[in-house]
Amino acid sequence: MNNTLIKGLHIIELLAHSDRPLGLTEIARHLGVAKSNVHRLLQALVELHFVIRDEAGMGYSASIKLWELGSAVLSRLDLRRHAEGWMERLMEASDESVHLSVLDRGEVVYVHKVDSPNPVRAYTQIGGRALAHCVATGKAMLAFLPDVTLLRMAASLVAATPDSIIDPERFLQEMxxxxxxxxxxNRGEWRESVCGVAAPISDGNGHVIAAVGLSGPAARFKPQKIKAFAELVREAANDIAIGLGGGDRHNALSLATRSMVAVRR
Structure with a gap:
Protein backbone atom coordinates (compact mmCIF):
# COMPACT_ATOMS: atom_id res chain seq x y z
CA MET A 1 0.00 0.00 0.00
CA ASN A 2 1.05 3.60 -0.60
CA ASN A 3 2.45 4.83 2.74
CA THR A 4 2.21 8.49 1.75
CA LEU A 5 -1.47 8.10 0.89
CA ILE A 6 -2.14 6.26 4.15
CA LYS A 7 -0.42 8.98 6.20
CA GLY A 8 -2.39 11.67 4.38
CA LEU A 9 -5.67 9.89 5.09
CA HIS A 10 -4.70 9.49 8.75
CA ILE A 11 -4.13 13.25 8.96
CA ILE A 12 -7.57 13.90 7.45
CA GLU A 13 -9.20 11.50 9.91
CA LEU A 14 -7.39 13.08 12.85
CA LEU A 15 -8.42 16.60 11.90
CA ALA A 16 -11.99 15.55 11.09
CA HIS A 17 -12.46 14.16 14.62
CA SER A 18 -10.75 17.06 16.36
CA ASP A 19 -12.91 19.79 17.93
CA ARG A 20 -10.16 22.39 17.43
CA PRO A 21 -7.32 23.19 15.03
CA LEU A 22 -4.19 21.11 15.57
CA GLY A 23 -0.60 22.29 15.19
CA LEU A 24 2.13 20.60 13.18
CA THR A 25 3.93 19.23 16.24
CA GLU A 26 0.72 17.89 17.72
CA ILE A 27 -0.28 16.13 14.50
CA ALA A 28 3.17 14.58 14.14
CA ARG A 29 3.05 13.33 17.75
CA HIS A 30 -0.43 11.81 17.34
CA LEU A 31 0.59 9.93 14.19
CA GLY A 32 4.16 9.09 15.14
CA VAL A 33 5.45 10.67 11.94
CA ALA A 34 8.38 13.08 11.47
CA LYS A 35 7.35 16.75 11.42
CA SER A 36 9.01 17.28 8.03
CA ASN A 37 6.86 14.55 6.49
CA VAL A 38 3.70 15.87 8.13
CA HIS A 39 4.46 19.38 6.89
CA ARG A 40 4.76 18.18 3.27
CA LEU A 41 1.53 16.23 3.53
CA LEU A 42 -0.31 19.18 5.07
CA GLN A 43 0.87 21.46 2.27
CA ALA A 44 -0.55 19.03 -0.30
CA LEU A 45 -3.84 18.66 1.59
CA VAL A 46 -4.19 22.44 1.86
CA GLU A 47 -3.59 22.81 -1.89
CA LEU A 48 -6.26 20.17 -2.55
CA HIS A 49 -8.65 21.98 -0.15
CA PHE A 50 -9.09 19.01 2.18
CA VAL A 51 -7.40 20.94 5.00
CA ILE A 52 -7.45 24.63 5.91
CA ARG A 53 -4.77 26.56 7.81
CA ASP A 54 -5.80 29.21 10.31
CA GLU A 55 -4.89 32.85 9.71
CA ALA A 56 -2.07 32.76 12.23
CA GLY A 57 -0.59 29.74 10.48
CA MET A 58 -0.36 27.80 13.74
CA GLY A 59 -3.14 25.25 13.34
CA TYR A 60 -4.87 23.03 10.77
CA SER A 61 -8.50 21.94 10.46
CA ALA A 62 -10.47 19.66 8.17
CA SER A 63 -12.29 21.64 5.48
CA ILE A 64 -15.91 21.58 4.42
CA LYS A 65 -14.86 19.55 1.39
CA LEU A 66 -15.14 16.40 3.53
CA TRP A 67 -18.76 17.27 4.25
CA GLU A 68 -19.37 17.85 0.55
CA LEU A 69 -17.95 14.45 -0.34
CA GLY A 70 -19.92 12.70 2.39
CA SER A 71 -23.10 14.45 1.30
CA ALA A 72 -22.51 13.36 -2.29
CA VAL A 73 -22.21 9.71 -1.22
CA LEU A 74 -25.31 9.93 0.96
CA SER A 75 -27.29 11.57 -1.82
CA ARG A 76 -26.43 8.70 -4.14
CA LEU A 77 -27.62 6.15 -1.60
CA ASP A 78 -30.85 8.10 -1.05
CA LEU A 79 -31.22 8.54 -4.79
CA ARG A 80 -31.15 4.82 -5.48
CA ARG A 81 -33.63 4.07 -2.71
CA HIS A 82 -36.07 6.76 -3.83
CA ALA A 83 -35.72 5.90 -7.51
CA GLU A 84 -36.22 2.15 -7.34
CA GLY A 85 -40.02 2.13 -7.25
CA TRP A 86 -40.34 4.66 -10.07
CA MET A 87 -37.83 2.72 -12.14
CA GLU A 88 -39.92 -0.43 -11.75
CA ARG A 89 -43.01 1.47 -12.90
CA LEU A 90 -41.10 2.94 -15.82
CA MET A 91 -39.98 -0.51 -16.94
CA GLU A 92 -43.54 -1.85 -16.70
CA ALA A 93 -44.89 1.09 -18.73
CA SER A 94 -42.25 0.80 -21.46
CA ASP A 95 -41.10 -2.86 -21.44
CA GLU A 96 -37.56 -1.51 -21.84
CA SER A 97 -34.54 -1.60 -19.53
CA VAL A 98 -34.29 1.34 -17.14
CA HIS A 99 -31.04 2.90 -15.92
CA LEU A 100 -30.20 5.37 -13.18
CA SER A 101 -26.92 7.20 -13.79
CA VAL A 102 -24.73 9.82 -12.18
CA LEU A 103 -22.02 11.89 -13.85
CA ASP A 104 -18.34 11.37 -13.09
CA ARG A 105 -16.42 13.88 -15.19
CA GLY A 106 -16.81 12.74 -18.81
CA GLU A 107 -18.47 9.43 -18.00
CA VAL A 108 -21.73 8.14 -16.58
CA VAL A 109 -21.75 5.57 -13.80
CA TYR A 110 -24.75 3.25 -13.66
CA VAL A 111 -25.89 3.18 -10.02
CA HIS A 112 -29.02 1.10 -10.53
CA LYS A 113 -30.94 -0.67 -13.28
CA VAL A 114 -34.16 -2.60 -13.89
CA ASP A 115 -33.91 -5.04 -16.76
CA SER A 116 -36.55 -5.40 -19.45
CA PRO A 117 -38.40 -8.74 -19.57
CA ASN A 118 -37.77 -8.83 -23.32
CA PRO A 119 -35.21 -11.48 -24.36
CA VAL A 120 -33.62 -8.90 -26.69
CA ARG A 121 -32.67 -5.92 -24.55
CA ALA A 122 -29.86 -3.52 -23.68
CA TYR A 123 -27.31 -4.97 -21.28
CA THR A 124 -25.44 -2.89 -18.71
CA GLN A 125 -23.84 -3.52 -15.33
CA ILE A 126 -24.36 -1.60 -12.10
CA GLY A 127 -21.11 0.23 -11.51
CA GLY A 128 -20.37 0.16 -15.24
CA ARG A 129 -19.37 3.26 -17.14
CA ALA A 130 -19.99 4.82 -20.53
CA LEU A 131 -18.89 7.98 -22.32
CA ALA A 132 -21.40 10.60 -21.20
CA HIS A 133 -21.74 12.28 -24.60
CA CYS A 134 -22.66 8.95 -26.20
CA VAL A 135 -25.56 7.85 -23.97
CA ALA A 136 -28.92 9.43 -23.23
CA THR A 137 -28.48 9.66 -19.46
CA GLY A 138 -25.10 11.29 -19.97
CA LYS A 139 -26.44 13.86 -22.39
CA ALA A 140 -29.31 14.64 -20.03
CA MET A 141 -26.81 15.60 -17.32
CA LEU A 142 -24.13 17.22 -19.48
CA ALA A 143 -26.64 19.65 -20.97
CA PHE A 144 -26.96 21.41 -17.61
CA LEU A 145 -23.26 21.96 -17.04
CA PRO A 146 -21.83 25.49 -17.44
CA ASP A 147 -21.07 26.57 -20.99
CA VAL A 148 -17.34 26.85 -20.28
CA THR A 149 -17.27 23.18 -19.27
CA LEU A 150 -19.16 22.10 -22.38
CA LEU A 151 -16.87 24.15 -24.63
CA ARG A 152 -13.82 22.49 -23.10
CA MET A 153 -15.39 19.06 -23.45
CA ALA A 154 -16.45 19.70 -27.06
CA ALA A 155 -12.82 20.06 -28.09
CA SER A 156 -11.87 16.52 -27.10
CA LEU A 157 -14.81 14.23 -27.88
CA VAL A 158 -14.09 10.69 -29.03
CA ALA A 159 -16.36 8.33 -30.95
CA ALA A 160 -17.67 4.99 -29.75
CA THR A 161 -19.62 4.25 -32.96
CA PRO A 162 -19.96 5.92 -36.37
CA ASP A 163 -23.06 7.69 -35.02
CA SER A 164 -21.34 9.27 -32.01
CA ILE A 165 -21.57 13.06 -31.97
CA ILE A 166 -18.00 14.36 -31.84
CA ASP A 167 -18.19 17.52 -33.95
CA PRO A 168 -17.93 20.41 -31.44
CA GLU A 169 -20.61 22.59 -33.03
CA ARG A 170 -23.05 19.71 -33.42
CA PHE A 171 -22.41 18.61 -29.81
CA LEU A 172 -23.16 22.08 -28.45
CA GLN A 173 -26.33 22.23 -30.53
CA GLU A 174 -27.32 18.86 -29.11
CA MET A 175 -26.83 20.17 -25.57
CA ASN A 186 -29.09 8.30 -27.96
CA ARG A 187 -29.37 6.90 -31.48
CA GLY A 188 -26.77 4.14 -31.59
CA GLU A 189 -24.03 6.46 -30.34
CA TRP A 190 -22.59 4.14 -27.68
CA ARG A 191 -23.50 0.72 -29.03
CA GLU A 192 -24.61 0.27 -32.62
CA SER A 193 -28.30 -0.64 -32.93
CA VAL A 194 -28.97 0.33 -29.29
CA CYS A 195 -30.96 3.49 -28.53
CA GLY A 196 -31.98 5.33 -25.39
CA VAL A 197 -34.10 8.16 -24.01
CA ALA A 198 -33.39 9.87 -20.67
CA ALA A 199 -34.33 12.86 -18.53
CA PRO A 200 -32.39 14.76 -15.84
CA ILE A 201 -33.17 14.49 -12.14
CA SER A 202 -32.74 17.67 -10.11
CA ASP A 203 -32.45 18.30 -6.38
CA GLY A 204 -34.32 20.90 -4.37
CA ASN A 205 -31.99 23.65 -5.54
CA GLY A 206 -32.49 22.88 -9.22
CA HIS A 207 -29.10 21.22 -9.65
CA VAL A 208 -29.07 18.20 -11.95
CA ILE A 209 -27.66 15.33 -9.89
CA ALA A 210 -28.58 12.25 -11.95
CA ALA A 211 -30.60 10.98 -14.88
CA VAL A 212 -33.05 8.16 -15.50
CA GLY A 213 -33.44 6.58 -18.92
CA LEU A 214 -34.69 3.76 -21.08
CA SER A 215 -32.59 1.78 -23.54
CA GLY A 216 -33.17 -1.03 -25.97
CA PRO A 217 -32.81 -2.22 -29.57
CA ALA A 218 -33.09 0.50 -32.20
CA ALA A 219 -35.91 -1.45 -33.86
CA ARG A 220 -38.14 -0.64 -30.89
CA PHE A 221 -37.13 3.05 -30.73
CA LYS A 222 -38.95 4.50 -33.72
CA PRO A 223 -39.79 8.24 -33.72
CA GLN A 224 -43.29 7.84 -32.29
CA LYS A 225 -42.02 5.47 -29.61
CA ILE A 226 -39.23 7.89 -28.71
CA LYS A 227 -41.79 10.64 -28.22
CA ALA A 228 -43.85 8.42 -25.92
CA PHE A 229 -40.77 7.25 -24.06
CA ALA A 230 -39.68 10.86 -23.58
CA GLU A 231 -42.90 11.64 -21.71
CA LEU A 232 -42.44 8.56 -19.53
CA VAL A 233 -38.84 9.38 -18.54
CA ARG A 234 -39.63 13.02 -17.87
CA GLU A 235 -42.48 12.00 -15.59
CA ALA A 236 -40.30 9.45 -13.79
CA ALA A 237 -37.48 11.97 -13.37
CA ASN A 238 -39.86 14.50 -11.84
CA ASP A 239 -41.36 11.91 -9.50
CA ILE A 240 -37.88 10.87 -8.33
CA ALA A 241 -36.98 14.53 -7.83
CA ILE A 242 -40.06 14.98 -5.65
CA GLY A 243 -38.89 12.11 -3.44
CA LEU A 244 -35.55 13.89 -3.04
CA GLY A 245 -37.19 17.19 -2.15
CA GLY A 246 -37.01 18.56 -5.66
CA GLY A 247 -40.37 20.34 -5.64
CA ASP A 248 -43.67 19.62 -7.35
CA ARG A 249 -44.14 17.60 -10.52
CA HIS A 250 -43.92 20.56 -12.88
CA ASN A 251 -41.20 22.37 -10.98
CA ALA A 252 -38.18 20.04 -11.03
CA LEU A 253 -37.08 20.60 -14.62
CA SER A 254 -37.88 24.31 -14.57
CA LEU A 255 -35.72 24.65 -11.45
CA ALA A 256 -32.87 22.95 -13.27
CA THR A 257 -33.30 25.23 -16.25
CA ARG A 258 -33.32 28.34 -14.08
CA SER A 259 -30.24 27.12 -12.26
CA MET A 260 -28.50 26.59 -15.61
CA VAL A 261 -29.39 30.13 -16.72
CA ALA A 262 -27.98 31.51 -13.47
CA VAL A 263 -24.72 29.62 -13.95
CA ARG A 264 -24.38 30.85 -17.53
CA ARG A 265 -24.80 34.45 -16.39
Missing part, protein backbone atom coordinates in the same frame (compact mmCIF):
# COMPACT_ATOMS: atom_id res chain seq x y z
CA UNK A 176 -29.01 23.18 -26.28
CA UNK A 177 -31.69 20.89 -27.69
CA UNK A 178 -31.65 18.72 -24.57
CA UNK A 179 -32.03 21.77 -22.33
CA UNK A 180 -34.89 23.02 -24.45
CA UNK A 181 -36.91 19.80 -24.67
CA UNK A 182 -36.06 18.36 -21.25
CA UNK A 183 -34.86 14.96 -22.42
CA UNK A 184 -32.01 13.39 -24.38
CA UNK A 185 -31.87 10.71 -27.06
Missing amino acids: EKVRRQGYAV
Whole structure:
Protein backbone atom coordinates (compact mmCIF):
# COMPACT_ATOMS: atom_id res chain seq x y z
CA MET A 1 0.00 0.00 0.00
CA ASN A 2 1.05 3.60 -0.60
CA ASN A 3 2.45 4.83 2.74
CA THR A 4 2.21 8.49 1.75
CA LEU A 5 -1.47 8.10 0.89
CA ILE A 6 -2.14 6.26 4.15
CA LYS A 7 -0.42 8.98 6.20
CA GLY A 8 -2.39 11.67 4.38
CA LEU A 9 -5.67 9.89 5.09
CA HIS A 10 -4.70 9.49 8.75
CA ILE A 11 -4.13 13.25 8.96
CA ILE A 12 -7.57 13.90 7.45
CA GLU A 13 -9.20 11.50 9.91
CA LEU A 14 -7.39 13.08 12.85
CA LEU A 15 -8.42 16.60 11.90
CA ALA A 16 -11.99 15.55 11.09
CA HIS A 17 -12.46 14.16 14.62
CA SER A 18 -10.75 17.06 16.36
CA ASP A 19 -12.91 19.79 17.93
CA ARG A 20 -10.16 22.39 17.43
CA PRO A 21 -7.32 23.19 15.03
CA LEU A 22 -4.19 21.11 15.57
CA GLY A 23 -0.60 22.29 15.19
CA LEU A 24 2.13 20.60 13.18
CA THR A 25 3.93 19.23 16.24
CA GLU A 26 0.72 17.89 17.72
CA ILE A 27 -0.28 16.13 14.50
CA ALA A 28 3.17 14.58 14.14
CA ARG A 29 3.05 13.33 17.75
CA HIS A 30 -0.43 11.81 17.34
CA LEU A 31 0.59 9.93 14.19
CA GLY A 32 4.16 9.09 15.14
CA VAL A 33 5.45 10.67 11.94
CA ALA A 34 8.38 13.08 11.47
CA LYS A 35 7.35 16.75 11.42
CA SER A 36 9.01 17.28 8.03
CA ASN A 37 6.86 14.55 6.49
CA VAL A 38 3.70 15.87 8.13
CA HIS A 39 4.46 19.38 6.89
CA ARG A 40 4.76 18.18 3.27
CA LEU A 41 1.53 16.23 3.53
CA LEU A 42 -0.31 19.18 5.07
CA GLN A 43 0.87 21.46 2.27
CA ALA A 44 -0.55 19.03 -0.30
CA LEU A 45 -3.84 18.66 1.59
CA VAL A 46 -4.19 22.44 1.86
CA GLU A 47 -3.59 22.81 -1.89
CA LEU A 48 -6.26 20.17 -2.55
CA HIS A 49 -8.65 21.98 -0.15
CA PHE A 50 -9.09 19.01 2.18
CA VAL A 51 -7.40 20.94 5.00
CA ILE A 52 -7.45 24.63 5.91
CA ARG A 53 -4.77 26.56 7.81
CA ASP A 54 -5.80 29.21 10.31
CA GLU A 55 -4.89 32.85 9.71
CA ALA A 56 -2.07 32.76 12.23
CA GLY A 57 -0.59 29.74 10.48
CA MET A 58 -0.36 27.80 13.74
CA GLY A 59 -3.14 25.25 13.34
CA TYR A 60 -4.87 23.03 10.77
CA SER A 61 -8.50 21.94 10.46
CA ALA A 62 -10.47 19.66 8.17
CA SER A 63 -12.29 21.64 5.48
CA ILE A 64 -15.91 21.58 4.42
CA LYS A 65 -14.86 19.55 1.39
CA LEU A 66 -15.14 16.40 3.53
CA TRP A 67 -18.76 17.27 4.25
CA GLU A 68 -19.37 17.85 0.55
CA LEU A 69 -17.95 14.45 -0.34
CA GLY A 70 -19.92 12.70 2.39
CA SER A 71 -23.10 14.45 1.30
CA ALA A 72 -22.51 13.36 -2.29
CA VAL A 73 -22.21 9.71 -1.22
CA LEU A 74 -25.31 9.93 0.96
CA SER A 75 -27.29 11.57 -1.82
CA ARG A 76 -26.43 8.70 -4.14
CA LEU A 77 -27.62 6.15 -1.60
CA ASP A 78 -30.85 8.10 -1.05
CA LEU A 79 -31.22 8.54 -4.79
CA ARG A 80 -31.15 4.82 -5.48
CA ARG A 81 -33.63 4.07 -2.71
CA HIS A 82 -36.07 6.76 -3.83
CA ALA A 83 -35.72 5.90 -7.51
CA GLU A 84 -36.22 2.15 -7.34
CA GLY A 85 -40.02 2.13 -7.25
CA TRP A 86 -40.34 4.66 -10.07
CA MET A 87 -37.83 2.72 -12.14
CA GLU A 88 -39.92 -0.43 -11.75
CA ARG A 89 -43.01 1.47 -12.90
CA LEU A 90 -41.10 2.94 -15.82
CA MET A 91 -39.98 -0.51 -16.94
CA GLU A 92 -43.54 -1.85 -16.70
CA ALA A 93 -44.89 1.09 -18.73
CA SER A 94 -42.25 0.80 -21.46
CA ASP A 95 -41.10 -2.86 -21.44
CA GLU A 96 -37.56 -1.51 -21.84
CA SER A 97 -34.54 -1.60 -19.53
CA VAL A 98 -34.29 1.34 -17.14
CA HIS A 99 -31.04 2.90 -15.92
CA LEU A 100 -30.20 5.37 -13.18
CA SER A 101 -26.92 7.20 -13.79
CA VAL A 102 -24.73 9.82 -12.18
CA LEU A 103 -22.02 11.89 -13.85
CA ASP A 104 -18.34 11.37 -13.09
CA ARG A 105 -16.42 13.88 -15.19
CA GLY A 106 -16.81 12.74 -18.81
CA GLU A 107 -18.47 9.43 -18.00
CA VAL A 108 -21.73 8.14 -16.58
CA VAL A 109 -21.75 5.57 -13.80
CA TYR A 110 -24.75 3.25 -13.66
CA VAL A 111 -25.89 3.18 -10.02
CA HIS A 112 -29.02 1.10 -10.53
CA LYS A 113 -30.94 -0.67 -13.28
CA VAL A 114 -34.16 -2.60 -13.89
CA ASP A 115 -33.91 -5.04 -16.76
CA SER A 116 -36.55 -5.40 -19.45
CA PRO A 117 -38.40 -8.74 -19.57
CA ASN A 118 -37.77 -8.83 -23.32
CA PRO A 119 -35.21 -11.48 -24.36
CA VAL A 120 -33.62 -8.90 -26.69
CA ARG A 121 -32.67 -5.92 -24.55
CA ALA A 122 -29.86 -3.52 -23.68
CA TYR A 123 -27.31 -4.97 -21.28
CA THR A 124 -25.44 -2.89 -18.71
CA GLN A 125 -23.84 -3.52 -15.33
CA ILE A 126 -24.36 -1.60 -12.10
CA GLY A 127 -21.11 0.23 -11.51
CA GLY A 128 -20.37 0.16 -15.24
CA ARG A 129 -19.37 3.26 -17.14
CA ALA A 130 -19.99 4.82 -20.53
CA LEU A 131 -18.89 7.98 -22.32
CA ALA A 132 -21.40 10.60 -21.20
CA HIS A 133 -21.74 12.28 -24.60
CA CYS A 134 -22.66 8.95 -26.20
CA VAL A 135 -25.56 7.85 -23.97
CA ALA A 136 -28.92 9.43 -23.23
CA THR A 137 -28.48 9.66 -19.46
CA GLY A 138 -25.10 11.29 -19.97
CA LYS A 139 -26.44 13.86 -22.39
CA ALA A 140 -29.31 14.64 -20.03
CA MET A 141 -26.81 15.60 -17.32
CA LEU A 142 -24.13 17.22 -19.48
CA ALA A 143 -26.64 19.65 -20.97
CA PHE A 144 -26.96 21.41 -17.61
CA LEU A 145 -23.26 21.96 -17.04
CA PRO A 146 -21.83 25.49 -17.44
CA ASP A 147 -21.07 26.57 -20.99
CA VAL A 148 -17.34 26.85 -20.28
CA THR A 149 -17.27 23.18 -19.27
CA LEU A 150 -19.16 22.10 -22.38
CA LEU A 151 -16.87 24.15 -24.63
CA ARG A 152 -13.82 22.49 -23.10
CA MET A 153 -15.39 19.06 -23.45
CA ALA A 154 -16.45 19.70 -27.06
CA ALA A 155 -12.82 20.06 -28.09
CA SER A 156 -11.87 16.52 -27.10
CA LEU A 157 -14.81 14.23 -27.88
CA VAL A 158 -14.09 10.69 -29.03
CA ALA A 159 -16.36 8.33 -30.95
CA ALA A 160 -17.67 4.99 -29.75
CA THR A 161 -19.62 4.25 -32.96
CA PRO A 162 -19.96 5.92 -36.37
CA ASP A 163 -23.06 7.69 -35.02
CA SER A 164 -21.34 9.27 -32.01
CA ILE A 165 -21.57 13.06 -31.97
CA ILE A 166 -18.00 14.36 -31.84
CA ASP A 167 -18.19 17.52 -33.95
CA PRO A 168 -17.93 20.41 -31.44
CA GLU A 169 -20.61 22.59 -33.03
CA ARG A 170 -23.05 19.71 -33.42
CA PHE A 171 -22.41 18.61 -29.81
CA LEU A 172 -23.16 22.08 -28.45
CA GLN A 173 -26.33 22.23 -30.53
CA GLU A 174 -27.32 18.86 -29.11
CA MET A 175 -26.83 20.17 -25.57
CA GLU A 176 -29.01 23.18 -26.28
CA LYS A 177 -31.69 20.89 -27.69
CA VAL A 178 -31.65 18.72 -24.57
CA ARG A 179 -32.03 21.77 -22.33
CA ARG A 180 -34.89 23.02 -24.45
CA GLN A 181 -36.91 19.80 -24.67
CA GLY A 182 -36.06 18.36 -21.25
CA TYR A 183 -34.86 14.96 -22.42
CA ALA A 184 -32.01 13.39 -24.38
CA VAL A 185 -31.87 10.71 -27.06
CA ASN A 186 -29.09 8.30 -27.96
CA ARG A 187 -29.37 6.90 -31.48
CA GLY A 188 -26.77 4.14 -31.59
CA GLU A 189 -24.03 6.46 -30.34
CA TRP A 190 -22.59 4.14 -27.68
CA ARG A 191 -23.50 0.72 -29.03
CA GLU A 192 -24.61 0.27 -32.62
CA SER A 193 -28.30 -0.64 -32.93
CA VAL A 194 -28.97 0.33 -29.29
CA CYS A 195 -30.96 3.49 -28.53
CA GLY A 196 -31.98 5.33 -25.39
CA VAL A 197 -34.10 8.16 -24.01
CA ALA A 198 -33.39 9.87 -20.67
CA ALA A 199 -34.33 12.86 -18.53
CA PRO A 200 -32.39 14.76 -15.84
CA ILE A 201 -33.17 14.49 -12.14
CA SER A 202 -32.74 17.67 -10.11
CA ASP A 203 -32.45 18.30 -6.38
CA GLY A 204 -34.32 20.90 -4.37
CA ASN A 205 -31.99 23.65 -5.54
CA GLY A 206 -32.49 22.88 -9.22
CA HIS A 207 -29.10 21.22 -9.65
CA VAL A 208 -29.07 18.20 -11.95
CA ILE A 209 -27.66 15.33 -9.89
CA ALA A 210 -28.58 12.25 -11.95
CA ALA A 211 -30.60 10.98 -14.88
CA VAL A 212 -33.05 8.16 -15.50
CA GLY A 213 -33.44 6.58 -18.92
CA LEU A 214 -34.69 3.76 -21.08
CA SER A 215 -32.59 1.78 -23.54
CA GLY A 216 -33.17 -1.03 -25.97
CA PRO A 217 -32.81 -2.22 -29.57
CA ALA A 218 -33.09 0.50 -32.20
CA ALA A 219 -35.91 -1.45 -33.86
CA ARG A 220 -38.14 -0.64 -30.89
CA PHE A 221 -37.13 3.05 -30.73
CA LYS A 222 -38.95 4.50 -33.72
CA PRO A 223 -39.79 8.24 -33.72
CA GLN A 224 -43.29 7.84 -32.29
CA LYS A 225 -42.02 5.47 -29.61
CA ILE A 226 -39.23 7.89 -28.71
CA LYS A 227 -41.79 10.64 -28.22
CA ALA A 228 -43.85 8.42 -25.92
CA PHE A 229 -40.77 7.25 -24.06
CA ALA A 230 -39.68 10.86 -23.58
CA GLU A 231 -42.90 11.64 -21.71
CA LEU A 232 -42.44 8.56 -19.53
CA VAL A 233 -38.84 9.38 -18.54
CA ARG A 234 -39.63 13.02 -17.87
CA GLU A 235 -42.48 12.00 -15.59
CA ALA A 236 -40.30 9.45 -13.79
CA ALA A 237 -37.48 11.97 -13.37
CA ASN A 238 -39.86 14.50 -11.84
CA ASP A 239 -41.36 11.91 -9.50
CA ILE A 240 -37.88 10.87 -8.33
CA ALA A 241 -36.98 14.53 -7.83
CA ILE A 242 -40.06 14.98 -5.65
CA GLY A 243 -38.89 12.11 -3.44
CA LEU A 244 -35.55 13.89 -3.04
CA GLY A 245 -37.19 17.19 -2.15
CA GLY A 246 -37.01 18.56 -5.66
CA GLY A 247 -40.37 20.34 -5.64
CA ASP A 248 -43.67 19.62 -7.35
CA ARG A 249 -44.14 17.60 -10.52
CA HIS A 250 -43.92 20.56 -12.88
CA ASN A 251 -41.20 22.37 -10.98
CA ALA A 252 -38.18 20.04 -11.03
CA LEU A 253 -37.08 20.60 -14.62
CA SER A 254 -37.88 24.31 -14.57
CA LEU A 255 -35.72 24.65 -11.45
CA ALA A 256 -32.87 22.95 -13.27
CA THR A 257 -33.30 25.23 -16.25
CA ARG A 258 -33.32 28.34 -14.08
CA SER A 259 -30.24 27.12 -12.26
CA MET A 260 -28.50 26.59 -15.61
CA VAL A 261 -29.39 30.13 -16.72
CA ALA A 262 -27.98 31.51 -13.47
CA VAL A 263 -24.72 29.62 -13.95
CA ARG A 264 -24.38 30.85 -17.53
CA ARG A 265 -24.80 34.45 -16.39
